[in-house]
Amino acid sequence: MKKYKEILILIVMQISVYQFVGNAEILLNIKYFTMDRVIYIMISILFNYLYLYYFIEQYYTYILNRNHVITRCGMKEYYKLVLKKVLGTIGIFFISNLILDYIIVKKVIFSYLIINTLYFLILIIVLPKKREYSFELSISLLVTLITKYLYYIFVL
């Protein structure tokens, strides 16, 4: 039951992000810095944050419990568990992106997909190992702004 809920949240969030990405294409035609553009970026950051927060929670299942899990399974098995989790989540992320691209915009936009996946990977790498010292919102803000900036410069 919990898994179905998680998948539902994932899909709803992804749809929301894409709704704003879709709107962004229109907004990006505006040459100058407008209020609409600011609102779009703000909302986009918020959704990215919520979306990532959900996934980050999944990772901390292992990171928080690290000592207890290693005591039981050993270091090698612990890393296997984490790797399985990382690959599994990235796999789901990639596939859900592909499907939703197709459903929402009727075509697969690889540039969006690659940027989203990269964004997600960067976050996993820069995340601190202890939950209480994490600054997800700040990291989200920074990475979102950087990826969007790069996207505007190199892709559009």
Place this chain on the structure above:
Amino acid sequence: MLELKNISKKFKNNLLYEDVNFEIRDGELIHLFGKNGSGKSTLFMIICDILEPTTGEISREENVKIGAVIGNSGFIENETILYNLKYLYNLKGTFDEEKVKSLCEMFSLDLYNKKKLSTYSVGMRQKVAIIQAIMEDQNLILFDEPTRGLDVDAIDVFFKLIKKLKKEGKTVVIASHDLYDKLDYDYHLLIKNERIVKSKKYEKV
């Protein structure tokens, strides 16, 4: 049961200990002590495979199952006690709900409490940590400052538990500053001058 051979641990330029050799046998109750920062928790982490020693090796018998309370125990904060204990139990076995429930009752904890673990006090978290260290019938149990945050009643329960574990033939190692005279230890291990010394009597550090 477990043997440490020529273990040394160094963090950058800080040498904690070197040439550590000792053996832990079945059914022993051991007290480990030393100054703050002398490496008691680090030694536990080395035994549990969480940290690697700089040199040396640890040989352990195949049937050794370790349970440990080390430092501030980490749990999945936004989940309940039941979720956390079930998750850990199921890593290497099948969750025995009745057994865990009775352990929780012993420490006046409600296994089915819907509250998230993040809302629990230090003492209550410590109780959960103690329970997870013994719930799977572990035969080598390491406690690092186990009475941290516990109230008087819970400390009594803890002492009874240790005596029961000893009767059952389990090996228990307790690292603490203040529990040196409360239990009938087989021997004390003192970390002093980068060495770990075994002694029958407790001596002030």
